[in-house]
Amino acid sequence: MKNYQKYQRGYFMPPCESNRWVKKEYIDKAPVWCSVDLRDGNQALIIPMSLEEKLEFFDLLVKVGFKEIEVGFPAASDTEYEFLRALIEQDRIPDDVTVQVLTQARPHIIEKTFAALEGCKSAVVHLYNSTSLAQREQVFKKPMAEIKALAVEGAEMLRDFAEKTPGNFRFEYSPESFTGTEVEFALDVCNAVIDIWKPTAERPVIINLPATVEMSLPHVYASQIEYISDRLHCRGNVQVSLHPHNDRGTGVADAELGLLAGADRIEGTLFGNGERTGNVDIITLAMNMYCHGVDPGLDFSDMPSIQEVYERVTRMHVYERQPYAGALVFAAFSGSHQDAIAKGMHYREDHDPEHWNVPYLPIDPSDVGRMYEADVIRINSQSGKGGIGYLLEQQFGIDMPPKMREDFGYLIKGISDHEHRELQPKEIYEVFCREYVNVLEPCRVDSVKFTERGGMFAEVGLKVNGVSHPATAVGTGRLDAVSNAIKDSTGIHYTLVNYTEHAMTKGSTSDAMAYVGIINGSGKIVWGAGRHNDIITASVNALVSAINRRDRVE
Numbered sequence: 001m002k003n004y005q006k007y008q009r010g011y012f013m014p015p016c017e018s019n020r021w022v023k024k025e026y027i028d029k030a031p032v033w034c035s036v037d038l039r040d041g042n043q044a045l046i047i048p049m050s051l052e053e054k055l056e057f058f059d060l061l062v063k064v065g066f067k068e069i070e071v072g073f074p075a076a077s078d079t080e081y082e083f084l085r086a087l088i089e090q091d092r093i094p095d096d097v098t099v100q101v102l103t104q105a106r107p108h109i110i111e112k113t114f115a116a117l118e119g120c121k122s123a124v125v126h127l128y129n130s131t132s133l134a135q136r137e138q139v140f141k142k143p144m145a146e147i148k149a150l151a152v153e154g155a156e157m158l159r160d161f162a163e164k165t166p167g168n169f170r171f172e173y174s175p176e177s178f179t180g181t182e183v184e185f186a187l188d189v190c191n192a193v194i195d196i197w198k199p200t201a202e203r204p205v206i207i208n209l210p211a212t213v214e215m216s217l218p219h220v221y222a223s224q225i226e227y228i229s230d231r232l233h234c235r236g237n238v239q240v241s242l243h244p245h246n247d248r249g250t251g252v253a254d255a256e257l258g259l260l261a262g263a264d265r266i267e268g269t270l271f272g273n274g275e276r277t278g279n280v281d282i283i284t285l286a287m288n289m290y291c292h293g294v295d296p297g298l299d300f301s302d303m304p305s306i307q308e309v310y311e312r313v314t315r316m317h318v319y320e321r322q323p324y325a326g327a328l329v330f331a332a333f334s335g336s337h338q339d340a341i342a343k344g345m346h347y348r349e350d351h352d353p354e355h356w357n358v359p360y361l362p363i364d365p366s367d368v369g370r371m372y373e374a375d376v377i378r379i380n381s382q383s384g385k386g387g388i389g390y391l392l393e394q395q396f397g398i399d400m401p402p403k404m405r406e407d408f409g410y411l412i413k414g415i416s417d418h419e420h421r422e423l424q425p426k427e428i429y430e431v432f433c434r435e436y437v438n439v440l441e442p443c444r445v446d447s448v449k450f451t452e453r454g455g456m457f458a459e460v461g462l463k464v465n466g467v468s469h470p471a472t473a474v475g476t477g478r479l480d481a482v483s484n485a486i487k488d489s490t491g492i493h494y495t496l497v498n499y500t501e502h503a504m505t506k507g508s509t510s511d512a513m514a515y516v517g518i519i520n521g522s523g524k525i526v527w528g529a530g531r532h533n534d535i536i537t538a539s540v541n542a543l544v545s546a547i548n549r550r551d552r553v554e
């Protein structure tokens with residue numbers, strides 16, 4: 001790691017201060033979104049998409065709400081040419097969607113591009129050439145003036161071809177490798193192109209400033225965008241577009257700060273697929289706006305099916321921690337997070353169902369088609385009583401007393417720790433039932449008769465190891481009377497300290513669930529639960545379960 005010195009390369013800060021964007025707090029309106037999945041994304045795939053796969057992806061992008069979609073570089077490959085022809089000839093481009101095609105500034109390429117567009121009602125033709133210092137010196141070996149001339153000639157050719165081709169064409173220009181270009185030179189080239197295209201309100205021009213390779217901190221990129229945006233000719237009829245890649249892992253920050261700095265449009269891809277570390281992820285950008293209360297104008301409410309199509313046709317995998325979409329991004333394993341989420345969800349239900357401010361969940365998972373049950377509270381050895389109790393309550397209608405949740409929490413953590421794996425809700429429920437509910441050996445109560453005799457008098461049909469032990473006693477209430485009868489008859493010592501019950505609310509059941517806590521001979525609290533459609537039987541079973549479990553807690 002001593003080689004860092006060889007990376008003292010520059011990036012290009014604007015020649016004067018450009019930082020008004022710093023003072024803005026959030027992006028208050030959605031930009032024009034342009035998907036480049038089918039071009040930039042596709043060219044970065046190990047196996048590029050087939051025609052059928054591209055058509056499916058195109059339909060998905062339309063469904064999500066993209067109004068501008070770059071569909072390829074039709075002059076560069078037969079598949080891309082055929083794809084554009086299929087879209088046009090099969091009439092698959094909705095009237096409110098504009099396709100975009102990429103081209104270099106060479107006459108035969110531009111000619112083939114316009115041929116591919118024949119019959120297309122409207123399109124953006126996207127011209128690019130690299131303007132960076134490194135490419136001028138090493139690749140083209142040409143001075144600035146010749147690089148600018150290439151852009152100007154390309155712009156003229158586009159203008160002339162568009163004039164003789166029927167259809168509604170708009171133009172886009174990208175000084176490719178913009179982030180490696182001196183800012184004033186990039187501005188000069190862009191203005192020269194604008195001067196040729198002469199944008200109008202009806203036919204605005206797009207100037208796309210790509211972070212082809214991310215080279216600087218995002219605030220430098222934003223300052224470059226502000227500097228250029230302030231100085232472009234005909235700015236009112238020019239859309240400033242951003243096209244961040246993600247080499248430094250800050251593509252989203254580039255796009256967000258760039259929008260604050262005055263950009264109007266974003267080019268990116270779903271899940272950030274694209275060259276090297278990818279293009280900027282439009283899902284993250286859109287959802288970041290969404291959770292600031294701003295309508296992003298794209299619909300990600302069914303993220304699982306968007307992900308399914310994306311993974312199938314690109315053969316890529318959406319990372320488990322991918323913002324808003326990954327399998328684990330709403331999951332809470334840790335006890336303290338689970339506890340806060342459970343309390344937050346209850347608070348929201350009771351106090352403010354209109355708003356979302358639940359701790360640890362930046363958005364409501366259901367807004368992107370995810371389920372609380374499967375995605376949020378996940379149980380492993382890191383989990384705690386709050387989450388485990390909440391899960392049983394939400395999914396199985398079991399509302400244990402707080403102290404019992406603690407007991408069960410330790411039990412579940414122990415199993416997960418021992419088996420070194422996550423436990424599924426059904427398994428947790430089964431452990432609960434097996435461990436606490438209707439534990440009727442060695443003691444069981446087959447019948448009870450109550451009468452009022454200066455207190456509650458109980459005649460209990462008690463069996464211990466299958467042998468009858470008829471028992472009677474008086475108590476302050478029914479359960480107390482049964483408890484006294486069992487103690488007198490068996491000589492077992494314990495103190496009944498906790499009793500609660502509720503109707504089961506989940507599933508088509510009219511059962512009641514009762515919970516009993518007793519203090520055993522070692523002074524420890526032991527829990528039992530009883531389930532039955534008769535509430536008295538449920539509570540007696542809960543007591544008997546606790547008694548039968550008394551030696552399990554030392």
Ligand code: KIV
Pocket residue numbers: 040102128174176177208210211212213243245
């Ligand atoms: O990353 C880039 O610069 C590009 C251009 C063609 C816009 O993809």
Ligand code: ZN
Pocket residue numbers: 040210212243245275279
């Ligand atoms: Zn790109």
